Amino acid sequence: MITEKIQKSQLQSARKLLDKSNAIAIVTHMSPDGDALGSALAFYHYLHNIGKQTVAVIVPNSFPDFLSWLPASDEIIIYENHEEECKTIMANADLILCLDFNEQKRIGKMADVLDNATAKKIMIDHHLSYASFPDVVMSYPDSPSTAELVFRYICSQGHAECITLPVAECIYTGMMTDTGNFSFNSNHVDTYSIIAELVRIGVDKDAIYDKVFNTYSADRMRLMGYCLYKKMKLYLEHHTALIALDRRELYRFNFTSGDAEGLVNLPLQIKDVYYSVFMREDKDKIKISFRSQGERPVNEYAAKFFNGGGHKNAAGGENYESVAKAVELFESTFKEYFK
Ligand code: 5GP
Numbered sequence: 001m002i003t004e005k006i007q008k009s010q011l012q013s014a015r016k017l018l019d020k021s022n023a024i025a026i027v028t029h030m031s032p033d034g035d036a037l038g039s040a041l042a043f044y045h046y047l048h049n050i051g052k053q054t055v056a057v058i059v060p061n062s063f064p065d066f067l068s069w070l071p072a073s074d075e076i077i078i079y080e081n082h083e084e085e086c087k088t089i090m091a092n093a094d095l096i097l098c099l100d101f102n103e104q105k106r107i108g109k110m111a112d113v114l115d116n117a118t119a120k121k122i123m124i125d126h127h128l129s130y131a132s133f134p135d136v137v138m139s140y141p142d143s144p145s146t147a148e149l150v151f152r153y154i155c156s157q158g159h160a161e162c163i164t165l166p167v168a169e170c171i172y173t174g175m176m177t178d179t180g181n182f183s184f185n186s187n188h189v190d191t192y193s194i195i196a197e198l199v200r201i202g203v204d205k206d207a208i209y210d211k212v213f214n215t216y217s218a219d220r221m222r223l224m225g226y227c228l229y230k231k232m233k234l235y236l237e238h239h240t241a242l243i244a245l246d247r248r249e250l251y252r253f254n255f256t257s258g259d260a261e262g263l264v265n266l267p268l269q270i271k272d273v274y275y276s277v278f279m280r281e282d283k284d285k286i287k288i289s290f291r292s293q294g295e296r297p298v299n300e301y302a303a304k305f306f307n308g309g310g311h312k313n314a315a316g317g318e319n320y321e322s323v324a325k326a327v328e329l330f331e332s333t334f335k336e337y338f339k
């Protein structure tokens with residue numbers, strides 16, 4: 001038996017909006033990860049299961065190959081490649097579901113389209129704080145994943161029977177990826193009650209692990225070796241590691257979206273390293289990931305110096321100058337915060 005988390009008033013308000021909506025768009029954040037896509041596609045299948053026929057999943061940009069097996073991932077519309085189609089869908093929607101993000105900035109160029117849409121908006125998310133634009137907000141930062149909230153949402157609506165195998169597989173993938181295969185944020189008893197239910201429905205968790213974590217390219221493995229052997233800088237007094245890659249280095253290893261996934265976690269395997277930072281040069285910015293262990297928040301630091309945010313132990317940010325400048329800014333500021 002899992003505890004109730006989502007407030008009744010929120011469930012009721014969401015239900016009212018859903019009941020009277022015919023055209024529904026589901027939106028999630030830039031560089032969608034397993035939780036973003038898992039939550040969005042779980043909701044997509046669920047809405048079909050309750051009889052909604054016009055449902056679209058829209059993401060700002062492409063997603064990594066290791067998630068392309070997710071049921072109905074081929075139905076996802078990528079805004080970057082189909083801008084006009086996405087604009088039309090969002091303008092005509094009665095309802096837009098905002099999953100796994102807390103503020104407009106996280107959906108990049110789609111932010112204006114979302115702001116201009118006359119649709120009602122429901123947010124389900126687990127990041128700290130939330131923007132005020134949605135009509136209904138279900139924000140639970142103590143939830144390890146948005147996918148878990150989607151499971152709770154569906155059950156709380158009395159629709160447990162609508163959690164068919166595709167819904168269950170998508171939810172499991174979100175839960176698994178946002179907890180690093182249940183290695184952090186994973187001491188909640190409810191998580192395992194939910195997994196038990198998903199496995200009962202037919203989820204093959206071993207197969208999902210294999211599809212998500214054992215599909216790297218040889219280039220990505222070599223990039224990983226390069227990062228650890230040549231690029232990892234240790235600040236042992238501050239229990240911190242930094243890896244920073246510029247465009248040329250990424251090019252050398254045929255970098256594609258998803259290749260960076262998990263690299264930031266590697267230095268945390270070193271004894272006494274509790275903070276890890278990974279920087280890479282993207283098209284128009286430097287993308288930065290922060291990870292930490294235990295009671296050592298990195299989200300506030302990410303917000304203060306790198307225009308970002310996120311969770312206590314997993315945050316992200318950006319810099320608009322250069323890798324060298326981002327490293328310089330990091331080295332001149334982190335010591336006071338990383339202890
Ligand atoms: P990642 O390092 O995997 O990109 O992101 C880690 C966490 O930080 C995710 O939960 C993500 O939502 C959050 N995050 C990443 N980039 C940003 C950002 O630029 N701004 C904010 N507010 N959060 C971010």
Ligand code: MN
Pocket residue numbers: 035036100126145146178
């Ligand atoms: Mn998430």
